[in-house]
């Protein structure tokens with residue numbers, strides 16, 4: 001707990017939105033959870049890395065790879081990407097010191113703290129309006145784009161923020177959530193290079209006896225793109241909340257899928 005408070009106070013972010021809306025707190029909590037759940041999350045990270053390496057094989061040229069939602073970097077095969085590509089651009093709203101230290105070891109890796117929705121500054125002051133992201137679309141050297149465990153996360157904090165601080169209705173929040181997901185999909189589809197989307201496809205909650213108690217769609221009812229073939233390679237379960245992590249009575253398993261757009 002003390003370590004997490006220190007991480008918060010000492011974080012060098014220049015991004016006011018990340019601190020004010022709670023993204024920094026969330027990243028610190030996630031890093032701590034990743035350490036506690038090393039076993040179950042490790043398998044998920046390995047699967048993500050394999051999928052990224054397969055995506056890299058599909059990229060005809062290897063000038064720049066853009067990784068959106070790179071966060072902790074635990075799911076990024078950074079050494080291989082750095083060898084294969086001339087330039088690696090890692091993007092997230094927040095990079096903690098552990099990720100910064102790792103990235104510094106590579107001369108051709110750049111960390112960019114950036115809001116991928118390009119809408120948060122407006123949402124922070126109460127406007128329930130989603131912009132169309134445009135960053136890097138004018139960079140012709142981008143041969144591979146990875147959207148990494150990000151798309152289903154995009155609505156969570158913004159929608160909660162608007163409901164809690166600006167009296168936005170659940171229904172309006174729901175529309176904004178869908179718009180954020182759709183805008184990201186559209187953004188990915190606009191790149192000329194190869195695009196790989198790694199994301200949760202389903203969440204299932206279980207009670208302490210292993211009985212299913214709830215099942216939800218992390219895509220807010222937006223139709224996700226088809227999972228790539230062979231599905232056995234591009235779809236896996238992720239024990240995201242083992243029993244006892246959040247509650248003694250509940251655990252959660254997500255199903256993750258990979259698509260090439």
Ligand SMILES: C[S@@+](CC[C@H](N)C(=O)[O-])C[C@H]1O[C@@H](n2cnc3c(N)ncnc32)[C@H](O)[C@@H]1O
Pocket residue numbers: 023027069070071072073074075091092093094114115116117118120148149150153154
């Ligand atoms: C589930 S985490 C995945 C991160 C990383 N791939 C990992 O597994 O550790 C989702 C990431 O999305 C980032 N994120 C959420 N909303 C964002 C936004 N609007 N712009 C940029 N990054 C965002 C969070 O900071 C977080 O690092």
